[in-house]
Amino acid sequence: MKSIVFGQLLEKLLYLSNQKKSTLARELGYDVSYISKWINAKNLPTQKNISIICKITSEFIVKSLTPTSKQELIDYFEIDIDVSDKDVLTKYIERSLRESYLTTAGKGSLNVYKSTRSEDSYNSIMHINPRLRKQYLNKDFGIFATKSNKFDLIISANLYKLNNDEKMAIADMKEGLNKLSKDSDIRVRFLMGFEGSHEDIVFNTILIINMMTVYPNMKFEIYNCDVDSNAILAVIKDRIFHSAIFAKDRRCLFTSMSKEKHIIDEMYYSLEDILKNQGKLIAERKSPIDLIKDKIYIQYIMGQDLRWLIGSMNEFFMPYDLFMEVGASIFGDDEKVLNELRQINIFLQNVTYISKIKVLMYESELKRYISTGELKFFNIPIKLTLEQRERHIKYIQDIVEKSENVEIKLVDGSFVEDFKNNADPSLYLSKNIKLAKTHPVDDINDYIVIKDNEFKSLCDELFKVLWNDREDVVIDDKEEIIERISKTLAYARIINGTFNPNESYKI
Numbered sequence: 001m002k003s004i005v006f007g008q009l010l011e012k013l014l015y016l017s018n019q020k021k022s023t024l025a026r027e028l029g030y031d032v033s034y035i036s037k038w039i040n041a042k043n044l045p046t047q048k049n050i051s052i053i054c055k056i057t058s059e060f061i062v063k064s065l066t067p068t069s070k071q072e073l074i075d076y077f078e079i080d081i082d083v084s085d086k087d088v089l090t091k092y093i094e095r096s097l098r099e100s101y102l103t104t105a106g107k108g109s110l111n112v113y114k115s116t117r118s119e120d121s122y123n124s125i126m127h128i129n130p131r132l133r134k135q136y137l138n139k140d141f142g143i144f145a146t147k148s149n150k151f152d153l154i155i156s157a158n159l160y161k162l163n164n165d166e167k168m169a170i171a172d173m174k175e176g177l178n179k180l181s182k183d184s185d186i187r188v189r190f191l192m193g194f195e196g197s198h199e200d201i202v203f204n205t206i207l208i209i210n211m212m213t214v215y216p217n218m219k220f221e222i223y224n225c226d227v228d229s230n231a232i233l234a235v236i237k238d239r240i241f242h243s244a245i246f247a248k249d250r251r252c253l254f255t256s257m258s259k260e261k262h263i264i265d266e267m268y269y270s271l272e273d274i275l276k277n278q279g280k281l282i283a284e285r286k287s288p289i290d291l292i293k294d295k296i297y298i299q300y301i302m303g304q305d306l307r308w309l310i311g312s313m314n315e316f317f318m319p320y321d322l323f324m325e326v327g328a329s330i331f332g333d334d335e336k337v338l339n340e341l342r343q344i345n346i347f348l349q350n351v352t353y354i355s356k357i358k359v360l361m362y363e364s365e366l367k368r369y370i371s372t373g374e375l376k377f378f379n380i381p382i383k384l385t386l387e388q389r390e391r392h393i394k395y396i397q398d399i400v401e402k403s404e405n406v407e408i409k410l411v412d413g414s415f416v417e418d419f420k421n422n423a424d425p426s427l428y429l430s431k432n433i434k435l436a437k438t439h440p441v442d443d444i445n446d447y448i449v450i451k452d453n454e455f456k457s458l459c460d461e462l463f464k465v466l467w468n469d470r471e472d473v474v475i476d477d478k479e480e481i482i483e484r485i486s487k488t489l490a491y492a493r494i495i496n497g498t499f500n501p502n503e504s505y506k507i
Contacts, residue, residue: 221281
């Protein structure tokens, strides 16, 4: 079929299925004049709409076939595959229409973009030394982001099946794009699969959490989608297409790039079609106000099996009066939010803090908080006085000493050395609700509400591994934890000028 120009193929399909142009036009939602122009080769559908046009047309044709006309179609086009299943025939016609469209469009005058290097380099796909691919990719991203007001990127990759260098390169890409986002409208959509996700669960899951939580000012979305496990595909709309193929041992075999318009368009709209029809958004973002007013936060703390990975000091384990002091200083002009905070505070003090909770807290963050007073109250950065910090730390100390239900372990080090220069992630898990916090920037301080069940399970498994198996960096001895917190509290009192060696930890 693909050797026939698009209009002739469409006309023949209508003839063999005994259907009219006007009927197809109604099915597609177009005026019949458009269908006539396609058939008469006066015009072609736009590349943006061709995927859906081919899909609807193929379904329409197959639905219209009788047993006799179906056999005539098979005979006419000499179809040599088993098409007894309607879905197989539908896919065959859809693919043939798309191939015919690309062949027909390729015979016209194509606009070859010339904003980087020579035109000859990009008129067809060329193979690139794998070691140079990142250099080319980063350079192209930078050029296109600075030369265009809009930058629309779709990436398809199974991060879990790549080597760590490739994973970090993709993750670090967000940092590079963020630097350009002030001058460009940047949008990134990432399609990824989870095949192999249970290998190196700590590295892989923290990597994804970091990708979702850093630079929240960017339009960056991750979708769970069944993608090829041994390839990376990256296409910038109207600009360039990159690909890389990997061996089973995760070595990059070869890479390629193209600036041919029909290849770029085909890849972009194919990936976008997969995203719309198969992709599941891993998480949605909620502002602190929405999280409070929509009662998502209180639903979380009312949940069962609470587990906290505290990457930055926050509203948890604050005494009742301090919680309301800080809340009033931030939300004092919003009585509805204050009322919600009162309910949350009562619930925390009377139910949550006497329930079963597992808490992993970074000791380095505890020390940083004491020295700077910087805390994120519902992910809103605020600075507390020395006196307020002392009350907060003392309350944590009391809970560790007296509570039989609240288990707190200190993290002394980094779970993944590759991320040691990044802000430590914050993750809050319950049986049904999973939350993470973005790293606030430019007054954007959203929460991440994890929606995808597969990734929820990975977050549960991550916490289980960190809690049970990371004795190299996790301190679980209660006496040692109390001693370290007491020592931190003594530092706070020294700074505050209230240190009493008879009452506090002696340094």
